Amino acid sequence: xxxxxxxxxxxxxxxxxxxxxxxxxxxxxxxxxxxxxxxxxxxxxxxxxxxxxxxxxxxxxxxxxxxxxxxxxxxxxxxxxxxxxxxxxxxxxxxxxxxxxxxxxxxxxxxxxxxxxxxxxxxxxxxxxxxxxxxxxxxxxxxxxxxxxxxxxxxxxxxxxxxxxxxxxxxxxxxxxxxxxxxxxxxxxxxxxxxxxxxxxxxx
Numbered sequence: 001x002x003x004x005x006x007x008x009x010x011x012x013x014x015x016x017x018x019x020x021x022x023x024x025x026x027x028x029x030x031x032x033x034x035x036x037x038x039x040x041x042x043x044x045x046x047x048x049x050x051x052x053x054x055x056x057x058x059x060x061x062x063x064x065x066x067x068x069x070x071x072x073x074x075x076x077x078x079x080x081x082x083x084x085x086x087x088x089x090x091x092x093x094x095x096x097x098x099x100x101x102x103x104x105x106x107x108x109x110x111x112x113x114x115x116x117x118x119x120x121x122x123x124x125x126x127x128x129x130x131x132x133x134x135x136x137x138x139x140x141x142x143x144x145x146x147x148x149x150x151x152x153x154x155x156x157x158x159x160x161x162x163x164x165x166x167x168x169x170x171x172x173x174x175x176x177x178x179x180x181x182x183x184x185x186x187x188x189x190x191x192x193x194x195x196x197x198x199x200x201x202x203x204x
Contacts, residue, residue, distance in 0.1 A: 048108035
């Protein structure tokens with residue numbers, strides 16, 4: 001995986017003020033079921049948050065949110081509020097003494113190696129509160145793991161991403177968490193023939 005392509009891609013995207021590239025319908029779908037995992041007074045951690053569109057919408061009135069992203073231009077776009085903390089840091093280097101009721105890792109795995117993916121799960125399990133939930137969401141390959149690299153006509157720049165096989169990603173999570181449930185996104189959100197949107201809801 002070419003990390004240089006990934007870094008250039010996100011630097012450009014953050015400088016242009018572009019966070020999520022999914023539409024409002026997908027955001028609404030995610031909020032409809034993820035919100036049940038954000039109880040009142042929830043401490044939420046969003047790793048690889050971008051501007052935090054999803055996690056800021058989930059934040060309860062009395063809760064607290066920590067946004068972690070490597071690119072400062074993304075964090076500048078996030079709301080400013082007393083209960084929102086912004087940390088400019090690589091997900092792989094992040095550590096904290098806080099414990100969280102909900103941790104989100106959305107769209108991050110696509111840009112991690114398999115080893116880095118496992119390390120991120122191991123980090124997350126240590127940051128969860130006793131009854132906390134980790135939700136990992138990304139696109140998975142419909143078959144074996146695949147990596148794409150090169151110019152993307154739809155994104156109009158070079159792009160690189162790793163799409164894990166569904167079974168293999170589930171196995172990696174099951175080595176760290178005792179309870180892993182898979183959420184398959186509706187077909188309307190899966191226009192590509194060889195990848196699908198999937199979320200893993202993980203607890204211990």
